[in-house]
Amino acid sequence: MDEKDLLIALRSVDEKEAAFRSLVALYKERLYWHIRKMVLDHEDADDVLQNTFIKVFRNIDNFNGDSKLYTWMYRIATNEAITFLNKKAKRNNVTIDTLKDQAIENLKSDVYFEGNEIQLRLQKAIHTLPPKQQQIFSMKYFEDHTYEELSELLDTSVGGLKSSYHIAVKKIKDFLKSNETF
Known part of the structure; x- marks a missing residue:
């Protein structure tokens, strides 16, 4: 299914859920790795990815087609990751840099980090x-x-x-x- 057909299906009441499952299957891995590089932690990346797809689902009717669908979703994912990091830093009363330093140190014990x-x-x-x-x-x-x-x-x-x-x-x-x- 090309992007134009996918968008039509996403905006159709009858086809929205099936089209959205296709959209998730198509882009979840690429978006996950983009988010993971920003937040570093697997569980945090999963949370941000879920929030990204919720925003995409809720706002797909507002997508105006000025860019590719992936570009639009990529920007949502980026903004969600930044928002997540800012909230986490504020909640832990640390700077973003300190938060990232901690995340890098935590990579050593992260079972999902294969480096x-x-x-x-x-x-x-x-x-x-x-x-x-x-x-x-x-x-x-x-x-x-x-x-x-x-x-x-x-x-x-x-x-x-x-x-x-x-x-x-x-x-x-x-x-x-x-x-x-x-």
């Missing part, structure tokens, strides 16, 4: 970047988006994205070099 020490160090390096650079780096490096896709998803120029990505890569390399352990 090794090098991947843990990479996560630490990524989280030293400003939030926008973190997002651009993760989307380009881990999710393998093209600059053109990133431009549409983030509503930013390709030139600006290339610059941000290369600056992020340099900062990560510098962090890893200065924090080498032998």
